[in-house]
Every structure is written in C-alpha cells, then in structure tokens.
Amino acid sequence: xxxxxxxxxxxxxxxxxxxxxxxxxxxxxxxxxxxxxxxxxxxxxxxxxxxxxxxxxxxxxxxxxxxxxxxxxxxxxxxxxxxxxxxxxxxxxxxxxxxxxxxxxxxxxxxxxxxxxxxxxxxxxxxxxxxxxxxxxxxxxxxxxxxxxxxxxxxxxxxxxxxxxxxxxxxxxxxxxxxxxxxxxxxxxxxxxxxxxxxxxxxxxxxxxxxxxxxxxxxxx
Amino acid sequence: xxxxxxxxxxxxxxxxxxxxxxxxxxxxxxxxxxxxxxxxxxxxxxxxxxxxxxxxxxxxxxxxxxxxxxxxxxxxxxxxxxxxxxxxxxxxxxxxxxxxxxxxxxxxxxxxxxxxxxxxxxxxxxxxxxxxxxxxxxxxxxxxxxxxxxxxxxxxxxxxxxxxxxxxxxxxxxxxxxxxxxxxxxxxxxxxxxxxxxxxxxxxxxxxxxxxxxxxxxxxx
DNA sequence: CATGGGTATTTGTGATCACAAATGAAGCGA
DNA sequence: TCGCTTCATTTGTGATCACAAATACCCATG
Numbered sequence: 001x002x003x004x005x006x007x008x009x010x011x012x013x014x015x016x017x018x019x020x021x022x023x024x025x026x027x028x029x030x031x032x033x034x035x036x037x038x039x040x041x042x043x044x045x046x047x048x049x050x051x052x053x054x055x056x057x058x059x060x061x062x063x064x065x066x067x068x069x070x071x072x073x074x075x076x077x078x079x080x081x082x083x084x085x086x087x088x089x090x091x092x093x094x095x096x097x098x099x100x101x102x103x104x105x106x107x108x109x110x111x112x113x114x115x116x117x118x119x120x121x122x123x124x125x126x127x128x129x130x131x132x133x134x135x136x137x138x139x140x141x142x143x144x145x146x147x148x149x150x151x152x153x154x155x156x157x158x159x160x161x162x163x164x165x166x167x168x169x170x171x172x173x174x175x176x177x178x179x180x181x182x183x184x185x186x187x188x189x190x191x192x193x194x195x196x197x198x199x200x201x202x203x204x205x206x207x208x209x210x211x212x213x214x215x216x217x218x219x220x221x
Numbered sequence: 222x223x224x225x226x227x228x229x230x231x232x233x234x235x236x237x238x239x240x241x242x243x244x245x246x247x248x249x250x251x252x253x254x255x256x257x258x259x260x261x262x263x264x265x266x267x268x269x270x271x272x273x274x275x276x277x278x279x280x281x282x283x284x285x286x287x288x289x290x291x292x293x294x295x296x297x298x299x300x301x302x303x304x305x306x307x308x309x310x311x312x313x314x315x316x317x318x319x320x321x322x323x324x325x326x327x328x329x330x331x332x333x334x335x336x337x338x339x340x341x342x343x344x345x346x347x348x349x350x351x352x353x354x355x356x357x358x359x360x361x362x363x364x365x366x367x368x369x370x371x372x373x374x375x376x377x378x379x380x381x382x383x384x385x386x387x388x389x390x391x392x393x394x395x396x397x398x399x400x401x402x403x404x405x406x407x408x409x410x411x412x413x414x415x416x417x418x419x420x421x422x423x424x425x426x427x428x429x430x431x432x433x434x435x436x437x438x439x440x441x442x
Numbered sequence: 443c444a445t446g447g448g449t450a451t452t453t454g455t456g457a458t459c460a461c462a463a464a465t466g467a468a469g470c471g472a
Numbered sequence: 473t474c475g476c477t478t479c480a481t482t483t484g485t486g487a488t489c490a491c492a493a494a495t496a497c498c499c500a501t502g
Contacts, residue, residue, distance in 0.1 A: 018298075019486070020284070043453065054487045056277075059454080063241070063281050064288045069378070076494055077239075077454045091378045098323055102315075157290070157312045157389075161382055168378075240456070264483065275457045280484080297464055298484045 020057035023047060024064055031070045031081060032167045034139040034174030041080040042071070069168040081171040089172060092165050093216035097209045099162045100146065104192070104208045106153035111196050118148060119196070123189050135177045139170075145189060149196075169216075176218060188214060241278035244268060245285055252291045252302060253388045255360040255395030262301040263292070290389040302392040310393060313386050314437035318430045320383045321367065325413070325429045327374035332417050339369060340417070344410050356398045360391075366410060370417075390437075397439060409435060 027047070030036055047058040062079050065071045072082040084092070122145045129137035143166055150159050188211030195204035248268070251257055268279040283300050286292045293303040305313070343366045350358035364387055371380050409432030416425035 018484095045453070055454085056486050056488090060281060060284050063285055067285045067288050069381075078494085079454095088378065091376050094323075094376075095379055095382065098319060102319055155312050155315075157309065157386075158316055160290075161316065161385075164382075165378075239454095266483070276484085277456050277458090299464085300484095 019053045020060040023051045023057050024061035031170045033136050034170050036081050036171055038083040038171040068164050084172050095165050096212045100212055101205045101208050103150040103153045104204050107149050110152045116196055119193055139173050240274045241281040244272045244278050245282035252391040254357050255391050257302050257392055259302055259304045259392040289385050305393050316386050317433045321433055322426045322429050324371040324374045325425050328370050331373045337417055340414055360394050
C-alpha cells in the first residue's frame with residue numbers, strides 16, 4: 001500500500017520505533033495541541049494513508065487513543081474526537097486542579113533559579129502566540145509551561161495522568177481559545193512564577209488552581 | 222486458528238461485543254484482581270489460544286493494557302506484568318489517596334441508607350475471603366467496596382482514573398496480600414461506614430486516606 | 443421540491459502470512 | 473568445567489485480504 005513494496009514486516013531501521021508508535025505519537029500531539037476540532041471524524045484508511053502505513057498500526061494507535069479518552073468510538077466502530085458535555089468538562093477541570101496542585105506542590109522544593117527563568121521564557125513565547133492569534137501555538141506553549149514545572153515533581157505516574165486529562169480536553173480547548181481571542185497574557189502564570197520565587201506553597205497552590213480552573217469556567221455555555 | 226473455520230470477519234452474533242474487547246476485559250479483570258504475579262510474561266499467541274481468537278485482537282488488547290500501565294512492554298515487544306519500584310508504589314498510593322479521598326467526599330452527600338447497607342454486606346464478604354485465605358477474592362471484594370462507594374460520586378472520569386491506578390497495582394497487591402496473610406478484617410472499612418452514617422466529611426476523608434495508604438505502606442521492603 | 447427505497451461505496455474487524463529479531467539450546471573448543 | 477558460537481524455535485510486527493455492516497449516493501415517485 002505505501003509505495004509498491006509488498007514486503008511485510010518492514011525492517012525498521014536502527015532506532016526508529018515501531019510504526020504504530022509513530023502514528024500514535026503523531027495523532028496524540030495533534031489532539032493534545034488542539035489541532036483537531038471536536039467531533040472531527042477519522043478513518044483508519046485515511047490515517048494509514050497519511051502516515052504511510054497499513055491499517056494495522058493505524059488501528060492500534062486509534063485503539064490506544066480511545067482507551068485514553070482522546071478519541072471517541074461509536075458503536076459501529078467509527079472514531080472521532082469527543083464533544084464533551086458540560087459535566088464532563090467540569091469533572092476534567094476538577095481533575096486538573098487536583099493533580100496539578102499536587103504536582104506543583106511537589107515541584108516547589110526542587111524548583112531552582114534555572115527552572116524559574118525557563119518558565120519566564122515560556123511565558124514570553126505564550127505572549128507571542130497570543131499576539132499572533134495562534135490558538136494552537138498558545139495551547140502548546142501553555143501546556144509546555146505546566147509540564148516544565150511538573151517535571152520537577154519527579155512523579156511520572158501523576159504527570160502521565162495529568163497529560164491524559166490534557167489529551168481529553170485538547171479539542172475542547174481549541175474550541176474555547178478559538179472563540180475567546182484573548183489579548184492579555186495569562187495573569188496566573190505570573191502568580192505561579194512569583195509564588196515559586198518566594199517559596200510560597202499556599203500561594204502556589206492557589207495560583208495553579210486558579211489558572212487551571214479559570215479557562216475552563218468559560219465553557220458554561 | 223480457533224477451530225477450523227478459515228472464515229475471516231466472524232459475523233459477531235447480536236449483542237456480543239468485539240473479540241478484542243472480550244480479550245481486553247478478560248485480561249484486565251485478571252490483572253486488577255491480582256490473579257497474575259508481578260513479572261508474569263504473556264505472549265500474543267498464548268493469549269489468542271486461550272481466548273480462541275487470532276493474534277490481531279490479542280495485540281490490540283495488549284496494546285491497550287500497556288497504554289494503561291497494566292502491562293509492561295520491553296524494547297523487543299515482549300509483554301509482562303510490571304514489577305513496580307518502591308518509588309512507583311508510593312506514587313501510586315499517593316494517587317489513590319488523592320483521587321479516592323475526593324471521590325468519597327463527593328459521594329458523601331448522595332450516600333443514603335441502602336448504599337451503607339450494601340457496603341456492610343460487602344464488608345462481610347471481605348471477612349469471608351480473609352477467613353478462607355483467598356487473596357484474589359479479598360482484592361476483588363475490597364475493590365468492589367471502594368467502587369460501590371465511588372459510583373455515587375457521579376464522576377466517571379475520576380473513577381476511571383482510579384481504576385487505572387488499581388490496575389497498575391494489581392500484581393503488586395497480590396504479592397502483598399499473598400505474603401501478608403492478615404487475619405482481621407480491615408478496620409478502616411468500619412471507619413468509612415461509620416463516617417458515612419454520621420455524615421462526617423473530615424472523618425470520611427481521613428478514613429479513606431488511611432485505608433488506601435495503610436496496605437501499601439507495608440511494601441517498604 | 444421533498445422523500446423514500448435501493449444500490450454502490452466506504453469502513454471496521456479479524457484471520458492469515460512472511461519476515462526479522464530475539465530467545466533458548468545445543469555443540470564445540472579451550 | 474566454563475565460555476563462546478551456531479542453529480532452531482519462538483515471538484512480535486505489519487501488510488493484505490475477505491466479509492459484514494454502516495454510510496452515502498442517486499434516482500424515481502409523490
């Protein structure tokens with residue numbers, strides 16, 4: 001299918017990972033960064049054509065994303081990005097608050113100066129994305145800000161769960177920030193950096209909770 | 222492979238779900254209930270033989286379980302139940318505490334008498350499992366106790382994450398309770414029921430946190 | 443112009459196959 | 473006896489195919 005070589009089991013040169021993993025990562029970042037709108041349908045053959053693989057790896061990648069809640073599968077097997085109900089959005093926001101407050105709290109004692117400066121650099125990039133009205137770049141750099149901080153918590157399982165929540169919210173965040181068109185850079189990110197610099201744990205917890213909850217509150221349609 | 226019918230795409234009679242889902246659910250409950258020890262290896266052909274399907278659905282089920290952390294995949298693609306490090310166990314215990322305290326707190330205002338009685342009945346079943354020294358039955362009914370309570374929280378995404386954590390801890394819990402051989406029924410379950418009955422939210426949160434943390438603390442090998 | 447039925451196409455599912463890499467065992471030599 | 477090499481077997485990977493069901497399309501009829 002991919003070109004004209006009917007050879008099964010492509011030799012997989014040196015360190016390149018498996019085909020289904022390539023497809024999985026590609027789709028995952030696209031969904032998490034909000035490059036796909038809610039209720040966007042996908043087909044296995046279409047995915048295979050795009051990533052130049054057959055249906056088998058495409059199916060595995062899709063299956064995995066469905067298991068993580070990044071895609072929704074209808075009873076007939078068709079897959080699409082989810083359209084979240086309001087209750088679901090509120091629940092996921094509560095999960096973000098729960099997990100990210102804990103992660104930031106664990107990262108606080110390990111946060112040294114280099115990290116804080118990196119966070120401020122990312123904040124600058126976020127401001128650029130806002131200026132260019134680039135929703136995808138905004139979402140991507142915003143998540144990068146949070147992930148950079150949480151990586152210091154040294155809690156991989158907790159961070160993985162957090163990213164799963166981000167993944168589920170990806171298309172919804174696109175819809176949100178696409179219609180929001182904000183012009184100022186996020187105020188709570190400044191508060192997070194300030195609390196980190198001051199070693200103020202209650203302030204950090206409050207700032208993170210506010211930042212996470214603020215955006216999603218605007219979805220009470 | 223399954224018998225002698227070479228027909229592809231088995232017609233899938235009425236309401237029976239797909240083959241890969243049957244395999245997934247079968248393996249998932251086995252892992253979550255602690256029927257498999259840590260580092261237990263599995264092969265795709267073996268799974269297919271056991272569930273009477275071909276390798277394709279077996280691969281999808283395994284892929285999904287790997288994504289959820291229920292199985293570990295080596296660089297060569299071999300899969301086995303995970304052997305968790307102490308840090309990982311502590312982190313998962315912290316996650317359980319975080320999520321389950323929140324879930325119980327949300328379930329509290331909706332907990333009426335019938336629920337409390339059901340929880341007490343389950344506690345009786347747990348006592349039986351302990352008396353029979355049946356580790357698998359103990360784990361299964363213990364999880365049933367928690368799930369019955371958390372279902373009242375009306376928070377499906379949170380409960381799903383919680384079950385994912387249980388899944389990752391499945392083989393480890395088997396190893397724990399297999400060597401523990403406890404004789405008394407869990408004291409904290411009584412405290413949970415009492416706090417529910419009294420409508421005591423701080424007490425409930427403390428009891429749940431203690432119950433979740435107590436068992437896993439014994440793994441500081 | 444709307445609507446219904448019937449056909450054609452698309453799409454997911456699962457079995458099978460060929461291949462490569464990894465694993466395990468046997469054999470040989472020091 | 474131990475270590476290394478070599479070969480056979482096991483195992484995962486991905487492509488392809490046949491089939492069924494769902495969807496889309498089209499034309500005829502009111």
